[in-house]
Amino acid sequence: MSVTHNTAERSNFLEIRNLKKEYTAGNPILKGISINITEPGIIAIIGPSGTGKSTLLRCINRLIDPTDGQILFDGADLCLAKGSQLRKLRRQVGMVFQEYNLVERLTVIENVLTGRLGYMSAWSAWRRKFSQEDINTAFELLDAVGLTEHAKKRADSLSGGQRQRVGIARAVMQNPRVLLADEPTSSLDPKTAVEIMELLERFSEEKNIPALVNIHDVKLASRFAKRMIGMSDGVVVYDGPPENITDEHLKQIYGGESWLV
Numbered sequence: 001m002s003v004t005h006n007t008a009e010r011s012n013f014l015e016i017r018n019l020k021k022e023y024t025a026g027n028p029i030l031k032g033i034s035i036n037i038t039e040p041g042i043i044a045i046i047g048p049s050g051t052g053k054s055t056l057l058r059c060i061n062r063l064i065d066p067t068d069g070q071i072l073f074d075g076a077d078l079c080l081a082k083g084s085q086l087r088k089l090r091r092q093v094g095m096v097f098q099e100y101n102l103v104e105r106l107t108v109i110e111n112v113l114t115g116r117l118g119y120m121s122a123w124s125a126w127r128r129k130f131s132q133e134d135i136n137t138a139f140e141l142l143d144a145v146g147l148t149e150h151a152k153k154r155a156d157s158l159s160g161g162q163r164q165r166v167g168i169a170r171a172v173m174q175n176p177r178v179l180l181a182d183e184p185t186s187s188l189d190p191k192t193a194v195e196i197m198e199l200l201e202r203f204s205e206e207k208n209i210p211a212l213v214n215i216h217d218v219k220l221a222s223r224f225a226k227r228m229i230g231m232s233d234g235v236v237v238y239d240g241p242p243e244n245i246t247d248e249h250l251k252q253i254y255g256g257e258s259w260l261v
């Protein structure tokens with residue numbers, strides 16, 4: 001797909017202001033997150049289990065509704081968007097999941113094409129009537145992730161690493177302005193995990209878009225991220241380049257030190 005996005009047009013294009021989320025009243029999970037994202041490349045979000053990393057990504061694509069705060073996407077508040085405006089904003093946010101979330105009974109190429117559903121009329125989407133341009137783009141993306149020969153296979157016949165490649169191709173098929181990846185490597189072996197991070201890095205650079213990646217492996221995160229956001233207990237405690245993260249920061253993020261080598 002030849003479309004790249006112009007950073008100059010998008011200064012401050014994703015700004016999260018004082019975001020709060022409570023699943024149950026009086027028990028805040030996100031306690032006022034403020035992050036401003038303008039740059040392309042991988043931004044890794046690290047932090048212990050249960051600190052709210054997935055909750056943050058799910059708020060950004062409105063899979064869940066925040067309790068308070070603002071998520072400004074090109075100046076429009078995603079938290080207030082409804083109906084067709086929400087649909088338009090959402091299709092610009094490509095999501096990659098830990099467990100891939102493919103439609104198992106569909107073929108690989110059909111899964112990639114589902115990335116276009118948000119752009120189609122309800123009637124065309126229902127009939128899965130994709131344009132020739134979309135079909136060509138899907139094959140190009142499949143080639144880019146190294147799965148051309150698997151195009152006609154059912155998604156459930158692929159390995160985990162191959163499925164995640166399909167998940168990434170589907171997200172990029174949306175022509176997103178931001179990629180969100182929720183622990184995209186957690187179910188994969190170390191070598192495949194690196195390959196998946198390489199793909200996310202490549203697409204975020206080629207398309208000139210940011211990729212927010214929740215990730216547990218701090219070493220892997222530091223290798224690929226231009227910026228690291230460390231969360232602890234629902235707040236941001238580190239926001240900066242990976243090379244500036246110290247053991248003190250890591251202790252503050254994860255607590256204790258027995259796990260540090």
Ligand SMILES: Nc1ncnc2c1ncn2[C@@H]1O[C@H](COP(=O)(O)OP(=O)(O)OP(=O)(O)O)[C@@H](O)[C@H]1O
Binds near residue numbers: 023029048050051056
């Ligand atoms: N739908 C929900 N209803 C109620 N509580 C939830 C829901 N989803 C998440 N939580 C709670 O919110 C807290 C944060 O969960 P979240 O999944 O955002 O954390 P995380 O940092 O992504 O953790 P992990 O790294 O283990 O995935 C946890 O205590 C979790 O139990």
